[in-house]
Amino acid sequence: MDEKLKIKITIGGRVYPLSINNATEEEGMRKAANKINALVTKFEQNYAVSDKQDVLAMCALQFASQLEIQDISNELELEKATNKINTLNAKLDLHLK
Numbered sequence: 001m002d003e004k005l006k007i008k009i010t011i012g013g014r015v016y017p018l019s020i021n022n023a024t025e026e027e028g029m030r031k032a033a034n035k036i037n038a039l040v041t042k043f044e045q046n047y048a049v050s051d052k053q054d055v056l057a058m059c060a061l062q063f064a065s066q067l068e069i070q071d072i073s074n075e076l077e078l079e080k081a082t083n084k085i086n087t088l089n090a091k092l093d094l095h096l097k
Contacts, residue, residue: 009033012040012052036063 004019007026011033020026039059040052049055 011036012056039063 004021005023005026007018007020007029009016009018009029018029020029036056036059039062040055043049043055043058047058049058
């Protein structure tokens, strides 16, 4: 039976103990925490924010919007590819008949 790894991640000056499954998951968690902390620092430097919770909310919105924008972009690319495939299939059908 695999044992969970126990790590500590610091986000916004607070330490969070986590249980993870493997080293890959640990690397992902640490990279994510580093990105969050970098964005926290950026927001604190660029905006007059007095509450850490406000900064973390802004970070959450930033990351969530990036994911949504990427999802929309992926859907559009998939739709374009599907249309091209359908066009090619139609042309093949014409030539094979």
